[in-house]
Amino acid sequence: MTFVPANDGIAKLKPYQPGKPMSELERELGLTDIVKLASNENPLGCSEKVQQAVAAELAEIGRYPDGGGYILKAQVAKQFAVGLDQITLGNGSNDLLEMFARAFVSDKDSVVYSQHAFAVYALVTQAINAQAIEVPAKGFAHDLDAMAAAVQDNTKLIFIANPNNPTGTWFEEAEFERFMQKVPSHVLVVLDEAYVEYFPENFNSLKFLSQYDNLIISRTLSKCYGLAALRVGFALASAEVTDYLNRIRQPFNVNHLAMVAGVAALQDEDFIEKSRVTNKAGMAQLEAGFKALGLNYVPSRANFLLVDVQADPAQTFNALLKEGVIVRPVGIPNHLRVSIGTEAENAKFLTALAKVLSLEATA
Numbered sequence: 001m002t003f004v005p006a007n008d009g010i011a012k013l014k015p016y017q018p019g020k021p022m023s024e025l026e027r028e029l030g031l032t033d034i035v036k037l038a039s040n041e042n043p044l045g046c047s048e049k050v051q052q053a054v055a056a057e058l059a060e061i062g063r064y065p066d067g068g069g070y071i072l073k074a075q076v077a078k079q080f081a082v083g084l085d086q087i088t089l090g091n092g093s094n095d096l097l098e099m100f101a102r103a104f105v106s107d108k109d110s111v112v113y114s115q116h117a118f119a120v121y122a123l124v125t126q127a128i129n130a131q132a133i134e135v136p137a138k139g140f141a142h143d144l145d146a147m148a149a150a151v152q153d154n155t156k157l158i159f160i161a162n163p164n165n166p167t168g169t170w171f172e173e174a175e176f177e178r179f180m181q182k183v184p185s186h187v188l189v190v191l192d193e194a195y196v197e198y199f200p201e202n203f204n205s206l207k208f209l210s211q212y213d214n215l216i217i218s219r220t221l222s223k224c225y226g227l228a229a230l231r232v233g234f235a236l237a238s239a240e241v242t243d244y245l246n247r248i249r250q251p252f253n254v255n256h257l258a259m260v261a262g263v264a265a266l267q268d269e270d271f272i273e274k275s276r277v278t279n280k281a282g283m284a285q286l287e288a289g290f291k292a293l294g295l296n297y298v299p300s301r302a303n304f305l306l307v308d309v310q311a312d313p314a315q316t317f318n319a320l321l322k323e324g325v326i327v328r329p330v331g332i333p334n335h336l337r338v339s340i341g342t343e344a345e346n347a348k349f350l351t352a353l354a355k356v357l358s359l360e361a362t363a
């Protein structure tokens with residue numbers, strides 16, 4: 001057989017490394033009581049209303065889903081006061097991030113994103129062999145002024161995350177507005193708001209949609225809404241941008257059970273509120289735990305914290321695995337990212353962390 005070389009962009013691609021699944025660690029170490037704080041999932045799981053809604057639709061599995069995604073789009077349109085023609089559904093927002101790049105960027109173009117940003121931005125840029133312009137972070141945060149200044153003639157797309165993963169850093173509306181005013185109107189700005197539900201008072205992106213035709217808002221139901229396994233996300237943009245996205249969207253990219261679950265999840269405000277309260281309490285618990293251990297962390301407006309373990313992250317990660325705790329090394333020296341869990345999960349993590357770092361809590 002002759003060797004068939006892949007496209008240039010693909011040949012150099014290093015695939016995304018997902019968080020270690022609990023089942024894998026169970027098999028490897030024979031542990032049972034494992035705590036996974038590695039993928040920013042909702043520690044409460046999903047709403048019971050979602051489970052009931054999905055159970056009621058199981059008999060429909062034999063049919064193709066609605067390729068237009070009407071029920072989910074109608075819920076999104078109502079809830080976020082946008083037109084149906086402004087919504088693109090995604091198989092998780094990762095699917096959308098890839099669509100943005102494929103629809104608007106060629107291998108002659110460039111994409112701007114920040115250092116320490118979500119790993120998928122670099123991946124989708126590389127996959128289409130476009131030029132990546134990675135702008136140095138300011139501390140751990142996006143430097144929006146520098147990102148606007150980094151735009152070149154061939155720049156088609158800018159990825160920004162607010163709050164950012166894996167750092168948890170965020171920016172305010174005034175800073176974003178200043179940024180949008182500097183970015184040329186033919187450059188698309190993707191505002192990835194995967195964690196926006198946790199601190200909604202922080203930022204109202206929707207009002208910018210009517211102001212800027214080059215803005216795309218990306219949302220996911222994987223985090224606060226608790227639907228990570230089902231893969232549901234949606235993008236909000238102008239009707240023109242949305243039309244292009246829907247030309248390349250696979251018609252059945254969001255399956256029927258995911259859409260039914262999505263509608264139920266979006267409607268269950270109580271579950272979101274409970275998730276917020278759990279997250280705030282867990283964040284306070286972890287912050288207090290880190291302080292007692294003398295460890296610095298990056299203040300966060302998401303459902304995770306980036307902590308300076310003052311040690312090699314890979315070694316610390318592996319030592320924590322042996323204690324039955326899965327966290328996430330994210331390529332930042334001395335730091336690990338830990339998702340905020342339930343009170344018991346956070347406590348187990350803090351105990352394990354103190355043990356593997358040989359630290360004593362003071363306080």
Ligand SMILES: *Cc1c(COP(=O)(O)O)cnc(C)c1O
Binds near residue numbers: 165
């Ligand atoms: C988790 C995450 C996503 C996407 O998650 P999906 O499960 O694909 O919807 C997107 N952006 C950021 C910044 C994330 O952290």
